[in-house]
Amino acid sequence: MNIGQAAQASGVSAKMIRYYESIGLIPKTVRTEAGYRVYSDHDVHTLRFIRRSRDLGFSVEQIADLVSLWQDRERASKDVKAIALEHVTVLERKIRELQEMASTLKHLATNCHGDTRPHCPILEELANDEIGQGHVKPDAKFGVLGKAPAR
Amino acid sequence: MNIGQAAQASGVSAKMIRYYESIGLIPKTVRTEAGYRVYSDHDVHTLRFIRRSRDLGFSVEQIADLVSLWQDRERASKDVKAIALEHVTVLERKIRELQEMASTLKHLATNCHGDTRPHCPILEELANDEIGQGHVKPDAKFGVLGKAPAR
DNA sequence: CTTGACCTTCCCATCATTGGAAGGACTAAA
DNA sequence: TTTAGTCCTTCCAATGATGGGAAGGTCAAG
Numbered sequence: 001m002n003i004g005q006a007a008q009a010s011g012v013s014a015k016m017i018r019y020y021e022s023i024g025l026i027p028k029t030v031r032t033e034a035g036y037r038v039y040s041d042h043d044v045h046t047l048r049f050i051r052r053s054r055d056l057g058f059s060v061e062q063i064a065d066l067v068s069l070w071q072d073r074e075r076a077s078k079d080v081k082a083i084a085l086e087h088v089t090v091l092e093r094k095i096r097e098l099q100e101m102a103s104t105l106k107h108l109a110t111n112c113h114g115d116t117r118p119h120c121p122i123l124e125e126l127a128n129d130e131i132g133q134g135h136v137k138p139d140a141k142f143g144v145l146g147k148a149p150a151r
Numbered sequence: 152m153n154i155g156q157a158a159q160a161s162g163v164s165a166k167m168i169r170y171y172e173s174i175g176l177i178p179k180t181v182r183t184e185a186g187y188r189v190y191s192d193h194d195v196h197t198l199r200f201i202r203r204s205r206d207l208g209f210s211v212e213q214i215a216d217l218v219s220l221w222q223d224r225e226r227a228s229k230d231v232k233a234i235a236l237e238h239v240t241v242l243e244r245k246i247r248e249l250q251e252m253a254s255t256l257k258h259l260a261t262n263c264h265g266d267t268r269p270h271c272p273i274l275e276e277l278a279n280d281e282i283g284q285g286h287v288k289p290d291a292k293f294g295v296l297g298k299a300p301a302r
Numbered sequence: 303c304t305t306g307a308c309c310t311t312c313c314c315a316t317c318a319t320t321g322g323a324a325g326g327a328c329t330a331a332a
Numbered sequence: 333t334t335t336a337g338t339c340c341t342t343c344c345a346a347t348g349a350t351g352g353g354a355a356g357g358t359c360a361a362g
Contacts, residue, residue: 099246
């Protein structure tokens with residue numbers, strides 16, 4: 001099957017399939033004489049594995065590890081579990097950061113009349129020189145809201 | 152004061168100050184004869200406002216709106232509140248997505264022995280062809296974990 | 303043989319941020 | 333005064349995962 005059909009069947013866009021190939025996450029496929037990439041059901045199975053890993057928020061780097069463990073029949077399940085739990089830790093830290101932002105904002109918004117007058121505690125708080133550098137302090141490796149898988 | 156001191160005082164890196172200037176979030180500063188940017192306490196105040204907005208996860212675009220409302224003495228507080236609440240909505244959706252990922256992973260990890268044997272429910276689930284396209288389905292505009300403010 | 307849907311590669315944009323190179327400016331000490 | 337070191341300037345590139353689009357080749361149906 002061609003790349004478009006593999007994309008359809010796996011839920012990974014053709015663009016991303018080519019990208020995954022280019023970075024070595026998936027091996028280079030067989031090509032037709034005309035240069036078209038050809039995919040097997042097995043390839044689609046792998047792409048689905050990758051897509052579900054993405055859906056769970058794993059990075060491409062982690063997915064590479066997961067795929068190689070998946071294909072290794074001698075693997076130790078603790079190696080997989082370690083990746084998963086490490087990721088859970090990151091997710092939970094992110095969740096806490098976002099929750100702190102949301103609760104701060106909700107609190108401020110609660111105290112804001114939201115009418116046509118200019119007085120606004122939200123702006124006052126943002127302009128408050130008393131609050132130090134850190135406060136919530138997003139972690140060094142990951143930001144606030146990222147860019148999109150966007151299927 | 153020079154850009155380095157303004158960076159120190161505001162918690163916004165010199166790099167970012169130049170960037171914010173280049174995109175018009177802050178106005179161009181006065182320069183010394185040698186071309187050095189010069190900042191006042193007022194400028195630092197604005198930079199702190201911006202930094203705190205970033206800490207709360209607002210996008211640069213939203214911050215531009217907030218800054219202009221902040222500087223507008225005729226503003227209506229409802230305009231500020233609307234931006235804040237819109238952002239809360241986004242944050243909360245993001246939180247739910249991450250929570251779903253984390254709980255799925257924790258559940259899978261619980262069922263994984265995590266020993267030296269190869270059997271692993273985590274990989275089995277990732278490889279499970281029964282699960283459809285969407286399932287958790289990260290939203291279209293924002294991804295899983297983004298890049299960093301990283302102070 | 304044409305049309306339209308597919309495929310190819312290549313480059314660009316996103317978002318906020320960091321890193322670094324090349325070169326000029328300033329400051330303190332020798 | 334020279335020199336070392338730190339600061340500043342601009343410009344270019346990379347990050348991560350993805351989409352958009354152009355220019356051009358291929359294929360199947362009509």
